[in-house]
Amino acid sequence: MATFTVSSGTINSLTRTLPLTKNTKPHSLFSLSISLTLKASKFTLRASSMSYDKQLAAAKKAASLAARLCQVILLLIISASFLKKVQKALLQADVQSKSDKSPVTVADYGSQAVVSVVLQKELDSASFSLVAEEDSGDLRKEEGKETLQRIMKLVNETLTSDETYGNAPLSEEDVLAAIDSGRSVGGPSGQHWVLDPIDGTKGFVRGDQYAIALALLDEGKAVLGVLACPNLPLSSVASHNPQDPQEKVGCLFYAQVGSGTYMQSLDGSTPIKVHVTDLDNPEEAAFFESFEAAHSLHDLSSSIAKKLGVRAPPVRIDSQAKYGALSRGDGAIYLRFPHKGYREKIWDHAAGYLVVAEAGGVVSDAAGNPLDFSRGRYLDLHEGIIVTNQKLMPALLKAVKESLNEKASSL
Numbered sequence: 115m116a117t118f119t120v121s122s123g124t125i126n127s128l129t130r131t132l133p134l135t136k137n138t139k140p141h142s143l144f145s146l147s148i149s150l151t152l153k154a155s156k157f158t159l160r161a162s163s164m165s166y167d168k169q170l171a172a173a174k175k176a177a178s179l180a181a182r183l184c185q186v187i188l189l190l191i192i193s194a195s196f197l198k199k200v201q202k203a204l205l206q207a208d209v210q211s212k213s214d215k216s217p218v219t220v221a222d223y224g225s226q227a228v229v230s231v232v233l234q235k236e237l238d239s240a241s242f243s244l245v246a247e248e249d250s251g252d253l254r255k256e257e258g259k260e261t262l263q264r265i266m267k268l269v270n271e272t273l274t275s276d277e278t279y280g281n282a283p284l285s286e287e288d289v290l291a292a293i294d295s296g297r298s299v300g301g302p303s304g305q306h307w308v309l310d311p312i313d314g315t316k317g318f319v320r321g322d323q324y325a326i327a328l329a330l331l332d333e334g335k336a337v338l339g340v341l342a343c344p345n346l347p348l349s350s351v352a353s354h355n356p357q358d359p360q361e362k363v364g365c366l367f368y369a370q371v372g373s374g375t376y377m378q379s380l381d382g383s384t385p386i387k388v389h390v391t392d393l394d395n396p397e398e399a400a401f402f403e404s405f406e407a408a409h410s411l412h413d414l415s416s417s418i419a420k421k422l423g424v425r426a427p428p429v430r431i432d433s434q435a436k437y438g439a440l441s442r443g444d445g446a447i448y449l450r451f452p453h454k455g456y457r458e459k460i461w462d463h464a465a466g467y468l469v470v471a472e473a474g475g476v477v478s479d480a481a482g483n484p485l486d487f488s489r490g491r492y493l494d495l496h497e498g499i500i501v502t503n504q505k506l507m508p509a510l511l512k513a514v515k516e517s518l519n520e521k522a523s524s525l
């Protein structure tokens with residue numbers, strides 16, 4: 115159940131409205147305290163049932179529209195490989211390199227702008243705070259002009275495809291401002307949206323898995339998580355046959371703290387409640403890791419899997435689609451061990467974390483500590499991130515500890 119803390123400030127302001135004098139008798143103080151407790155618990159019930167429904171509806175809408183924009187661009191990028199040279203070069207300009215050499219595409223920028231605009235239209239924009247991956251720096255340069263125009267066109271087409279937004283096109287400056295609204299530093303107080311507009315950009319460019327990942331933090335804790343995974347099959351990844359054109363793809367996972375995790379198709383099927391696997395025998399477990407070896411030490415994962423007795427080879431997929439797949443039991447374990455010196459960002463895990471946690475799973479760092487999203491844009495972690503169900507976690511933590519010790523002593 116969602117917990118709602120009635121702050122001492124609330125109690126103080128309630129107390130100020132009550133007639134307390136020096137003649138107030140002990141028994142009346144006792145009944146006052148009972149009445150405040152009852153008021154507080156009624157408040158608790160009301161707050162947990164109201165909770166974050168409005169924000170959740172807005173987040174689902176924002177992520178679904180952003181997914182639509184991404185799929186349009188993906189089709190263009192993929193079809194570019196069949197086009198003539200000039201068109202191909204034009205469309206390849208849709209994929210660029212950031213200063214840290216990581217890729218960014220018009221879809222990353224477009225998705226961030228769409229999510230930011232939708233959240234601000236649907237909710238109270240005065241208190242809006244967004245911690246997001248991309249910024250408009252490169253788009254404001256002379257050489258970014260054409261890209262910006264293309265993003266503006268895509269964002270406007272996407273927004274007008276939803277009849278509720280009518281036909282009031284955004285200007286270039288509006289799009290830049292929407293992207294830059296993601297510069298918040300987050301932190302332990304208040305509410306902050308956390309967005310990865312395309313998680314798994316490398317997977318996206320390959321035509322593989324990627325996700326639009328959106329979470330809401332309240333007082334430093336993840337309270338909403340939405341993952342739109344446009345290329346993830348609706349059936350288990352274990353039984354997926356990519357050659358079969360009948361197999362449907364496009365999943366929307368969402369979780370609200372205390373209410374479980376649900377999945378529906380991105381085109382709007384009835385949601386179903388999902389749960390992590392209840393497997394307790396690691397020999398039968400399937401484990402996920404990054405497709406990109408540069409993002410996670412594959413050798414370390416295989417040493418851990420071997421210690422656990424896992425028989426199946428790793429399932430390598432990009433992005434937080436791994437968290438989504440694990441939340442519905444496609445696999446039992448997700449291991450992520452970045453190379454030394456890499457700092458994880460909150461937008462790479464916040465939504466996936468809640469989707470798994472609300473589906474009954476456990477997400478921790480390699481020492482078993484819970485992830486702390488309250489420290490700003492980065493996650494400070496011990497070594498890596500491990501994810502599994504409650505039953506397998508003790509054995510997994512033991513295997514992780516042993517493998518890390520072996521690795522340290524071999525250096």
Ligand SMILES: Nc1ncnc2c1ncn2[C@@H]1O[C@H](COP(=O)(O)O)[C@@H](OP(=O)(O)O)[C@H]1O
Nearest residue numbers: 312313314315316404408409432433452456462
């Ligand atoms: N050297 C590195 N080690 C670990 N993670 C990295 C990395 N370089 C990039 N990443 C992160 O890995 C994310 C993709 O996750 P995965 O490996 O599960 O597909 C990237 O998200 P973006 O694609 O949003 O930039 C990026 O934040």
Ligand SMILES: [Mg+2]
Nearest residue numbers: 216217247315
């Ligand atoms: Mg990136």
Ligand SMILES: [Mg+2]
Nearest residue numbers: 310313314462
């Ligand atoms: Mg990412």
Ligand SMILES: [Mg+2]
Nearest residue numbers: 247310312313
């Ligand atoms: Mg990204």
